[in-house]
Amino acid sequence: MPSLTLLRHAKSSWDDTVTRDFDRPLNTRGRRAAVVVGTWMKREGLAFDHIVASPAVRVIETLEGVIEGYGQPIAPDWDKRIYLASSATLLDLVREFPVDCEHALMVGHNPGLEDLVLGLVAETGGSPLRGEVEAKYPTAAVAVLRWDGGWADAREGGATLDRFVRPRDLAEGLGPDD
Template sequence: MKTLTVLRHAKSGWDDHVARDFDRPLNPKGHRAAQVMGRHLRDRQYRFDRIVASPAQRVVETLAGVADGYGEALTIDWDRRLYLASAATLLDCIHELSDVHDQVLMVGHNPGLEDLVLSLVPDDGSVTRDAVEAKYPTATIARMSWDGDWTTIRTGGATLESFVRPRDLDPSLGPDEF
């Protein structure tokens, strides 16, 4: 069985004036959310054989916060193809994974990550899948599994095991009130 955990980067700082979107950092709420999600991964005893991630600054900072919360250093394979990747590109990257890895964490951006989850998980009317379709917020984790290898995963072929948003763990990380 293969398990793919998909993490969207934490909330970035639009107030920071950077020359490129690629260099946009996290804001304070994003840093807190990343640590909360790292603690969640630790508490659930999730282990990863491989971590693949976009090298964008907000992903780098997200994974630093996740590592802090997780309590262990993470070995990360940075893949530029994951930066703002479509679901099709993300699926290509999944198909290239070695079968020596059973538990993979993929970290990147929307809308590609949300589209990937929605394409891999059948639309069965479940509350959890409907939540993914409603909104895939920053620093949110979706965990999917399937029997087979990385090359066999196809549309509708995965089981959505969990979908956890930062606000599910800490209500102060919910949407900002205006």
């Protein structure tokens, strides 16, 4: 049974004067959230044998913070197809994961990640956490999904949502009103 961990990039800075959206960096809260999430991932025993990530600056910086909190290197395959991808494109990527991979991490953007979770997890019976994802999949949030079969068997409504954690669940000062 594969497990797919989906991490949305941490909070980026809209104040930065970069020309392209692709180049937007994290803000201070985002950098802190990335470290906190990495610490949580380590504490929860999450480990990955396949990692794919958008090469956008805010994703790169998110992973730098996650690595700091996780305490071990995380070496992703950078894939431009993840940048602002639809859930259909993300699902195609998941179905391409190596057959021998059991635990994958995908780091990217919304609305694709949120839509992927909502598509893979059934509205009833998939997890009581699904409603939290539906309400909002904020920056630096982590969702962990599982389903029977392999990566090619990922299908609509076929997954369970084991975990959904937001930075505000892990540390004060990382919520939307903080």
